[in-house]
Amino acid sequence: MTVSDMIARLVGVGHKYETGPEIFKGITVDIEKGSFHFLTGPSGSGKSSLLRMLYLGLKPTWGNIQLFGEDTLKVTSSLLPLLRQKIGVVFQEFKLLDHLRVIDNVSLPLRVRGIESKRGQKHVQELLDWIGLGDCLKAYPPSLSGGQKQRVSIARAIITRPQLLLADEPTGNVDDDMAMKLLYLFEELNKMGTAVIIATHNQRILEKFPYSQLTIKEGSLLKLPMRKVAYE
Amino acid sequence: MNKRQDLPLKNDVAARFVPKIVALMVYVGTLCFVFTLFMTHTAHIWETQFTTQLSIEIPTFSDNASSALQERVVQFLNRTPGVQRVITVPQKEMENLFYSLLGEDANLELLPLPAVIDVTLDGKENVDIQNLESHLKNISPYLQIVDHRVWQNHVTNLIHTGVFLALIITLLILSAALATTTFAIRTSLLIHRQIIEVLSLIGATHSYIATQFQINVFKQGLIASSIGSFIAFLTFLGIKILLEKSGFSFMMSSSFFFQSICVFILSPFFTALSMMLAARLAVMKALRS
Ligand SMILES: Nc1ncnc2c1ncn2[C@@H]1O[C@H](COP(=O)(O)OP(=O)(O)OP(=O)(O)O)[C@@H](O)[C@H]1O
Numbered sequence: 001m002t003v004s005d006m007i008a009r010l011v012g013v014g015h016k017y018e019t020g021p022e023i024f025k026g027i028t029v030d031i032e033k034g035s036f037h038f039l040t041g042p043s044g045s046g047k048s049s050l051l052r053m054l055y056l057g058l059k060p061t062w063g064n065i066q067l068f069g070e071d072t073l074k075v076t077s078s079l080l081p082l083l084r085q086k087i088g089v090v091f092q093e094f095k096l097l098d099h100l101r102v103i104d105n106v107s108l109p110l111r112v113r114g115i116e117s118k119r120g121q122k123h124v125q126e127l128l129d130w131i132g133l134g135d136c137l138k139a140y141p142p143s144l145s146g147g148q149k150q151r152v153s154i155a156r157a158i159i160t161r162p163q164l165l166l167a168d169e170p171t172g173n174v175d176d177d178m179a180m181k182l183l184y185l186f187e188e189l190n191k192m193g194t195a196v197i198i199a200t201h202n203q204r205i206l207e208k209f210p211y212s213q214l215t216i217k218e219g220s221l222l223k224l225p226m227r228k229v230a231y232e
Numbered sequence: 233m234n235k236r237q238d239l240p241l242k243n244d245v246a247a248r249f250v251p252k253i254v255a256l257m258v259y260v261g262t263l264c265f266v267f268t269l270f271m272t273h274t275a276h277i278w279e280t281q282f283t284t285q286l287s288i289e290i291p292t293f294s295d296n297a298s299s300a301l302q303e304r305v306v307q308f309l310n311r312t313p314g315v316q317r318v319i320t321v322p323q324k325e326m327e328n329l330f331y332s333l334l335g336e337d338a339n340l341e342l343l344p345l346p347a348v349i350d351v352t353l354d355g356k357e358n359v360d361i362q363n364l365e366s367h368l369k370n371i372s373p374y375l376q377i378v379d380h381r382v383w384q385n386h387v388t389n390l391i392h393t394g395v396f397l398a399l400i401i402t403l404l405i406l407s408a409a410l411a412t413t414t415f416a417i418r419t420s421l422l423i424h425r426q427i428i429e430v431l432s433l434i435g436a437t438h439s440y441i442a443t444q445f446q447i448n449v450f451k452q453g454l455i456a457s458s459i460g461s462f463i464a465f466l467t468f469l470g471i472k473i474l475l476e477k478s479g480f481s482f483m484m485s486s487s488f489f490f491q492s493i494c495v496f497i498l499s500p501f502f503t504a505l506s507m508m509l510a511a512r513l514a515v516m517k518a519l520r521s
């Protein structure tokens with residue numbers, strides 16, 4: 001496999017928060033282009049922290065992360081936004097901007113990249129319609145339910161069709177039907193070339209979708225390959 | 233809603249006092265700058281109108297003796313190197329001057345007026361005044377030589393110091409306005425740090441975030457400084473009318489008036505642009521650290 005097939009490469013990555021335990025003890029893993037992974041592990045095992053390292057929100061205490069062929073330890077402040085523009089993130093705590101309408105929250109990544117357009121705006125509306133938020137375009141996040149906020153956050157993460165999608169418990173606040181619908185959405189995105197990493201506890205999802213599982217256990221990362229399943 | 237405003241800066245508590253301070257500073261600053269213009273113009277008028285550097289006073293004797301002496305002095309001066317122009321002040325002008333000083337009913341018969349010869353030097357050669365004086369005393373010991381350059385220099389220095397000080401004060405006021413902007417921006421950055429974090433997590437460049445602040449600061453600065461400048465203009469008009477009523481309208485030349493108007497029009501833009509730049513620098517610096 002060449003470096004150009006690689007989205008991210010973690011080599012011996014360890015992390016310890018200043019006030020807290022050592023959560024990773026030398027993780028080595030490759031995330032390939034167009035791959036699909038679930039990230040699992042008990043609560044507090046470090047799923048969110050690992051995703052944070054991947055979107056360059058957290059520096060590893062030791063080891064090295066390469067992202068899109070760049071050594072993240074040497075990333076300059078001008079390169080950092082360009083790398084982040086290739087990544088879509090669904091944050092566990094949503095991180096919506098409360099003073100912007102739903103539609104403006106979702107089109108924010110387009111605006112930030114300077115590619116906002118009439119067509120883009122229509123695309124945003126279609127996406128919000130599809131995930132059942134067609135009636136909330138002009139609402140402000142504080143007036144939404146947890147599940148609605150989560151879907152806005154998902155829409156914002158995928159609107160730019162990123163090369164890497166990092167989703168932290170993206171189905172934690174929605175019912176099972178919606179959870180399945182969202183997973184199909186991620187699959188669609190993956191088929192178009194996006195590498196997807198989804199942190200989840202949801203056993204039903206893990207059973208239903210046969211993708212590779214990365215499990216954090218006592219600071220190490222175990223990799224379960226994709227299952228071969230017969231579709232019903 | 234402005235699509236570019238991804239930060240809720242309009243209702244920013246931290247920045248609420250800034251427009252008022254900026255308006256006040258622009259008010260004082262523009263008036264101060266217009267004052268420097270005024271001083272510069274006055275200096276210019278001064279330098280072009282008061283060209284006489286030396287005066288020779290010849291006391292009056294009998295009329296004949298005086299004019300002969302005058303004639304000799306003028307001839308001597310015209311021969312002296314470094315002298316550009318020699319003018320005998322007409323007796324009528326002298327009388328007018330004295331009447332204006334002492335009142336119309338002064339009796340000039342009792343107060344014999346001296347003849348005055350004004351001398352303009354060409355400034356190229358250094359004229360030795362003592363040498364000149366001793367030569368003149370040779371012609372007549374009663375001749376008085378008055379060197380105006382000493383007090384003229386004093387006045388010119390005073391005007392230049394005034395211009396310099398007023399400019400410094402203008403610059404200080406501008407710096408204070410920019411410092412206020414910077415402080416407000418820093419507070420604003422703290423207040424909105426979570427939003428800024430989200431923006432950078434979704435790939436916003438520092439420049440993009442700075443632009444958000446810049447646009448807001450420019451709008452705010454332009455409105456506030458326009459108000460300040462407009463009130464300063466009204467004050468200026470008031471002073472102009474007052475000067476005209478008191479017969480000092482000659483102090484406001486039309487070119488000075490025109491330049492002042494330009495200052496009042498341009499200062500809001502200049503201030504708003506400077507504030508915008510200060511905001512950008514403050515944001516970029518804060519984000520880099
Ligand atoms: N900012 C922080 N400072 C100190 N410790 C932290 C910080 N963030 C997380 N931790 C600790 O790091 C460990 C991993 O946290 P993390 O949020 O990554 O877990 P997680 O697997 O995402 O958990 P969950 O499934 O509950 O979301 C936890 O023990 C947590 O207490």
Ligand SMILES: [Mg+2]
Pocket residue numbers: 047048049092168
């Ligand atoms: Mg988590």
